[in-house]
Amino acid sequence: MVDETRKNEVLEKLRNGVIQYDEDACREGAQEAVDLGMDANEAIFEGLVAGMEEVGRLFEAQEYFVPEILMCADALYAGLDILKPHCKQMDLGVKGSVVIGTVEGDVHDIGKNLVKMMFDVAGFTVYDLGRDVPLDKFVEEQLKTDSDLVCLSAMMTTSMVGMPTVIEKIKEKNPECLIMIGGAPTSKELADKWGADGYAQDASNALKEAIKMVAFLRKLREEKLKK
Amino acid sequence: MTSRERVINLFKGELIDRVPCFSGMGNVTEEGIKKLGYRFADIHLDAKMMADTAATTYKLFGFESGVVPVDLCVEAEALGCVINVYPHAEGILYPTIKEKLVHNEDEMDVKIPADLANKGRVPLLREAIKLLKADIGSDAAIGSYVLGPFTLAGQVMELNDLLKLSFKKADKVAKLLDVMADAIIIVAKEYEKAGVDFITVREMGATTDVLSPRVFKSLIQPPLQKIMKELTAYSVLHICGKTNDIVTFMVEAGPTAISVEQKNDVPETRKKLGADALIFGNYDPYNVLVSGDEELVRTTMRKCIDDGVSAVWPGCDIWPTVPPRNMMAMIDEVKKHGGKR
Numbered sequence: 001m002v003d004e005t006r007k008n009e010v011l012e013k014l015r016n017g018v019i020q021y022d023e024d025a026c027r028e029g030a031q032e033a034v035d036l037g038m039d040a041n042e043a044i045f046e047g048l049v050a051g052m053e054e055v056g057r058l059f060e061a062q063e064y065f066v067p068e069i070l071m072c073a074d075a076l077y078a079g080l081d082i083l084k085p086h087c088k089q090m091d092l093g094v095k096g097s098v099v100i101g102t103v104e105g106d107v108h109d110i111g112k113n114l115v116k117m118m119f120d121v122a123g124f125t126v127y128d129l130g131r132d133v134p135l136d137k138f139v140e141e142q143l144k145t146d147s148d149l150v151c152l153s154a155m156m157t158t159s160m161v162g163m164p165t166v167i168e169k170i171k172e173k174n175p176e177c178l179i180m181i182g183g184a185p186t187s188k189e190l191a192d193k194w195g196a197d198g199y200a201q202d203a204s205n206a207l208k209e210a211i212k213m214v215a216f217l218r219k220l221r222e223e224k225l226k227k
Numbered sequence: 228m229t230s231r232e233r234v235i236n237l238f239k240g241e242l243i244d245r246v247p248c249f250s251g252m253g254n255v256t257e258e259g260i261k262k263l264g265y266r267f268a269d270i271h272l273d274a275k276m277m278a279d280t281a282a283t284t285y286k287l288f289g290f291e292s293g294v295v296p297v298d299l300c301v302e303a304e305a306l307g308c309v310i311n312v313y314p315h316a317e318g319i320l321y322p323t324i325k326e327k328l329v330h331n332e333d334e335m336d337v338k339i340p341a342d343l344a345n346k347g348r349v350p351l352l353r354e355a356i357k358l359l360k361a362d363i364g365s366d367a368a369i370g371s372y373v374l375g376p377f378t379l380a381g382q383v384m385e386l387n388d389l390l391k392l393s394f395k396k397a398d399k400v401a402k403l404l405d406v407m408a409d410a411i412i413i414v415a416k417e418y419e420k421a422g423v424d425f426i427t428v429r430e431m432g433a434t435t436d437v438l439s440p441r442v443f444k445s446l447i448q449p450p451l452q453k454i455m456k457e458l459t460a461y462s463v464l465h466i467c468g469k470t471n472d473i474v475t476f477m478v479e480a481g482p483t484a485i486s487v488e489q490k491n492d493v494p495e496t497r498k499k500l501g502a503d504a505l506i507f508g509n510y511d512p513y514n515v516l517v518s519g520d521e522e523l524v525r526t527t528m529r530k531c532i533d534d535g536v537s538a539v540w541p542g543c544d545i546w547p548t549v550p551p552r553n554m555m556a557m558i559d560e561v562k563k564h565g566g567k568r
Binding site: 062067068070074104108109110161185190193 | 518
């Protein structure tokens with residue numbers, strides 16, 4: 001049995017490590033969690049993700065901006081890399097896979113990477129196509145991997161307009177696949193018009209949306225543990 | 228009063244008959260490209276094609292300026308980055324940077340090539356400006372644009388790294404931005420020599436959606452000031468996103484006018500900056516001009532004018548697939564409504 005006090009100390013270290021963008025603290029905390037024999041999922045969700053949720057709040061309060069978020073993300077990954085190999089597969093009924101990328105003509109990938117991070121955390125299998133991805137590549141990859149979700153990102157109006165073509169092609173071949181679009185020029189109206197299932201306007205919104213999703217998983221997990 | 232006189236008088240702070248309808252950012256249309264029989268991918272690499280295309284927005288719709296270049300990669304390319312113009316693309320894809328100049332923190336000590344004014348497409352741009360000016364320059368205002376130092380730095384190195392370093396190692400970033408400012412000045416001077424009436428400095432990357440107003444003031448404003456001080460043509464400073472918290476800093480940078488997009492609350496900006504400040508903006512060039520109907524275009528133009536913009540001007544590049552009837556409606560509405568203030 002893991003000592004409760006010690007366990008809480010480790011969780012606190014992970015949480016604060018993310019908030020204070022301290023990669024070393026996250027690495028140390030993660031290693032301590034492993035050495036203590038703590039549940040890796042718990043360390044991820046109650047430590048790292050709890051920290052990222054706070055980061056989301058700080059961002060909303062305009063105390064943090066994108067540079068801070070990127071550093072927090074680095075800290076989260078530093079811990080996640082150590083914890084992940086020790087994760088038992090979570091049985092939450094939401095296991096999934098996602099194809100993600102920035103569309104051709106666009107080389108911005110910050111928002112995309114933040115969303116990807118939350119999928120990584122949630123234990124999704126992530127097929128990251130990177131940036132400046134030819135439109136057909138999304139369709140091919142979805143068919144090849146049969147992923148549940150495709151996320152398309154664009155930072156500029158000038159590259160966003162390729163999105164409806166991809167959505168149409170994927171939906172035509174696989175109507176079950178969910179599609180999320182994101183990036184500064186996108187909107188709920190465009191998502192609806194183009195037949196996308198979800199949308200996040202910018203890196204912060206994407207982060208908020210992704211945090212919401214993962215926070216939901218965390219709640220599910222808690223409820224399951226109670227039973 | 229010609230379009231050029233209207234725009235120049237506006238910059239000078241002299242009397243105009245109505246609010247002008249123009250832009251200092253990209254505004255070529257598919258309609259114009261089609262009429263000329265060109266391909267979008269080709270117009271970035273040929274001075275005549277670039278100038279011809281840029282002139283069509285004035286010729287076809289009465290838009291009151293002609294602007295080159297069309298893409299955002301001129302300065303980065305001249306500095307040594309490799310660009311991709313997507314030569315085989317069927318549709319419209321804007322050139323992007325394929326290979327960066329700085330790959331890690333240790334390479335941030337960028338040196339400006341000795342002959343930057345003749346590198347990359349800078350000579351092509353000089354030629355395009357001259358052609359464009361000879362074509363429509365007596366009637367329409369001729370503009371060009373350069374990137375702001377932070378936005379250019381985000382092309383020269385990984386934006387991800389730049390953002391983090393602007394927090395962790397602000398001194399190093401400040402130094403890089405100062406070099407970027409010098410490079411931008413060299414390029415802008417060439418455009419001035421070629422005869423542009425005004426230059427827009429597009430500092431899109433330094434929006435408060437990304438950086439705090441405090442970082443904007445300490446890190447971005449000084450190199451912008453340096454650039455504005457050197458420009459002799461009229462200058463416009465454009466920043467995307469939510470700009471209400473930094474409009475004062477934008478004015479302090481010293482441009483002749485500031486340009487804001489649809490997320491800016493213009494009545495509030497007007498109140499803050501006073502009656503004489505030149506504020507250009509702020510319609511959504513995609514959701515209004517491209518995907519909106521004529522009625523939305525007209526109401527939006529009236530709103531911009533009533534909100535107090537000094538010129539009706541888009542929040543970003545006009546996307547080329549804009550329906551011609553919406554372009555017509557925009558200009559018609561500004562003509563009708565723009566003198567009533």
